[in-house]
Amino acid sequence: MTATPSSSDQQKPNIVNSVLGFDFGTSRMGAAIGQSITGTARPLAPLKAKDGIPNWDEIAKLVDEWQPDAFVVGLPLDMDGTENEMCQRARKFAKRLHGRFNRPYFMMDERLSSYEAKGQVIAQGGHRNFKENSVDGLAAQMIVETWFMESQ
Numbered sequence: 001m002t003a004t005p006s007s008s009d010q011q012k013p014n015i016v017n018s019v020l021g022f023d024f025g026t027s028r029m030g031a032a033i034g035q036s037i038t039g040t041a042r043p044l045a046p047l048k049a050k051d052g053i054p055n056w057d058e059i060a061k062l063v064d065e066w067q068p069d070a071f072v073v074g075l076p077l078d079m080d081g082t083e084n085e086m087c088q089r090a091r092k093f094a095k096r097l098h099g100r101f102n103r104p105y106f107m108m109d110e111r112l113s114s115y116e117a118k119g120q121v122i123a124q125g126g127h128r129n130f131k132e133n134s135v136d137g138l139a140a141q142m143i144v145e146t147w148f149m150e151s152q
Contacts, residue, residue, distance in 0.1 A: 018033065018035045032144050045137065059097070091107065
């Protein structure tokens with residue numbers, strides 16, 4: 001995973017105290033809240049989406065509750081590093097976050113984050129039905145924590 005700057009990088013990452021991170025998906029989006037002091041994040045409940053469009057009221061509640069300084073959105077690049085349609089959709093989502101909530105956003109290469117999250121759940125003896133037992137929040141947590149590590 002590598003951080004990629006966004007067009008709204010007006011605020012330097014070293015002055016970002018908390019971020020709300022997202023693992024973009026078309027039917028469900030992972031969310032996590034992270035803080036820079038410890039460089040850690042914790043998963044939040046996944047958000048339902050319809051064809052990549054979230055319930056913006058749910059996101060507004062998260063923003064109101066957690067008051068993040070910025071957003072980090074996973075960029076689902078292909079394994080060779082090229083962009084695909086999902087990358088365009090994730091960027092559009094990030095730009096809408098910025099437009100609605102007036103906070104900077106950062107894109108984070110999230111190749112294999114969902115795969116790693118599933119592996120972590122299996123290694124801990126967790127349930128393998130990932131449709132019913134979402135790992136989206138855990139993937140968002142990994143995206144945020146990796147962003148913290150790479151933004152230092």
